[in-house]
Amino acid sequence: MPSPEGSNLSADKKSFDYSGDTNNTYSVRIRIFDKSTNTTINNLSNVQLSFYIRDNFTVANAFWNSCEEKYVLSVNESITADGTKACSPYSIKVWKLEVDGSGNLVKGDVVYENTQESNSWALDLEVGEYVAEIKNSCGQTVNNGNYLFSITTAYKFDYEILFNGFKCFDDDSGSVSIKVIGARINEDGPFAGLIEWYIKDSSGTIIRGNSNGNVDNSSTYISQGGTWDGTGESPFDYGNLNFTIEVVGLDEGTYEFFFKDANGCSKTANITVAKSLPIKAEIISSNTQLDCNGDSDGSFCFFAEGGWTQPFDNNPINTPETGWGNPYTFSLLNTTTGVTYNSGSVNNSFDSSGNQIGFETCFNNLPAGLYTLTVTEFIVQNPYSDEVNYSCSRDFGQFEITQPEKLNIDDAIIQNIDCFGSANGSIQLLMSGGTTPYTFNWEKTVGGDVDSSFSGNTALIQNLSPGDYKVTCY
Incomplete structure (x- = not known):
């Protein structure tokens, strides 16, 4: 034989x-x-x-399928040479694990039980710890009837448009930030290490993405694991992932965003890239003339409006229904000294009817110099990186605070007393700089003691008797 x-x-x-x-x-x-x-x-x-x-009987896949919102569990299937299933049907019994009085995990209630021809189950289970007994008709059992698995995050397959537009009104191009939720990364094939995605313009032309199997290097991928520019090996682990796709260089218009993950789950979103209102700022009050050289009591109060912070129709960030966004950040740079000043509190600004029209703030205790105002609006923060945010800053100015020339006593003309016992001396001060009219405060001392009977408040004092004279002028 x-x-x-x-x-x-x-x-x-x-x-x-x-x-x-x-x-x-x-x-x-x-x-x-x-x-x-x-x-x-x-x-x-x-x-x-x-x-x-027969092949070894093991679990082939165990993962949360976010588009079905179920935990998928499958075992390897033995196929004979003639293409038939060698060990079907398969049976499964699942218990939820509970903590007993000693703090140990023990079997609780049976939460799922089934026998079927298919080697895969989609388990509708909540977050928790589980143990499964899985058998085939060949008498094999996975892991001696104790296959442990955990469901830690029961998220669903979805997306969120974080930002779509021009950061600043006068930027050359716009951008889109899309948060992809619960996508399963491809392990192999043309989209290995990522998901399939594209952006089409209004004509239906794909302008961004990897739908042809090539990574779009003009886009950035950001997850909790870090930032990837699309070059080199993907840093994403095979499995479910939340991450953002940052796409730049887009014109105004409407676009279609499509993505599909390793489970075959897909979503399509219509996106409009638009411009905001221009950010504007103006002075509403000020003290720009210092009384004395070297003083620091100048001030500016500013009003600002516009940008994505101001609600307007079709504003995806702040709508007329939701109202104004967070206050702007105001900073003031003294370009003469190089010192930057932060504003005081930023307050809502209202019109005569009580409607908010912007924000206002003041800068106080400012020295002389030329100033430039910077108004910044914070639009949105990337949820996976503190270093990536959408914001817009605009500069305004210059604004000037002036001061008089330094106050100087250029000369003092002193006329001494001509005879003993006389009181015909005089002192005349010649002044420059400062701000007129000047104020004088004279003091006389004799032998170190102040003569309280003497006073003088002019640049010229006369009929002076012998003594020492000191003046304070301002």
Whole structure:
């Protein structure tokens, strides 16, 4: 009798090797002899042995399928040479694990039980710890009937448009930030390490994406694991992932965004890239003339409006229904000294009817110099990177705070007393700089003691008797 295909019988016919199909059943007939007499033992002259060759019975996949919002569990399936299922049907029994009084995980209630021809189950389970007993009809059991698995995040397959537009009104192009939720990353194929996605313009032309199997290097992918520019090996692990796709260089108009993950789940979104209102700012009050050289009591109060912070029709960030966004950030740079000042509190600004029209703030205690105002609006923060945000800053100015020239006593004309006992001395101050009219405060001391009977408040003091005279002028 010839040996079965894939097997090799030894010359002494005591052993054979097999290297054929992994899922098959073979019969071997043997004759057993009494070695001492070399005769066939009765009833053992034609013994038939059957060999069942099967793959190891293990879990092939276990993951949360976000588009079905179920936990998918599948086992490897043994297929025979003729294409039939060798060990179907399959049965599964799932218990939820609970913590007992000693803090140990123990089997609780049976939450799922099923026998079916398919080797895959979509389990509608909540977040928690579970143990499963999985069997096939060949008598095999996965992990001795104790397959443990956890459902940690039961998220669904979805997307969120974080931003779509021009960051600033006068930018050359717009951008889109799309948060993809619960997508399963492809393990292999043309989209390995990512998902399939594209953006079409209004004519239906694909202008961004990897739908042709090539990564779009003009886009950025950001997850909790880091930022990827699309070059080199993907940093994303195979499995479910939340991440953002940042697409730049878009014109005004409408676009279609499509994406599909490794599970075959797909979503389509219509996106409009538009411009905001221009950010505007103006002075509403100020103190721009210092009384004295070196003073620091100048001030500016500003009003600002516009940008994505101001609600308007078709504003995807702040609508007329939701109202104004967060206040602007105001900063003031003294370009003369290089010092930057932060504003005080930023307050809502209202019209005479009580409707908010913008924000206002003041800068106080400012020295002389030329100033530039910067108004910044914060639009949206990337949820996976503190370093990536959408904002717009605009500069306004210059605004000037002036100060007088430094106050100087250019000369003092002193007329001494001509006779002992007389009181005909005088002092005349010649002044420059500062702000007129000047104020003078004279003080006289004799022998170190203040003469309280003396006073003077002009640049010229006369009829002076002997003594020391000190003046404070401003």
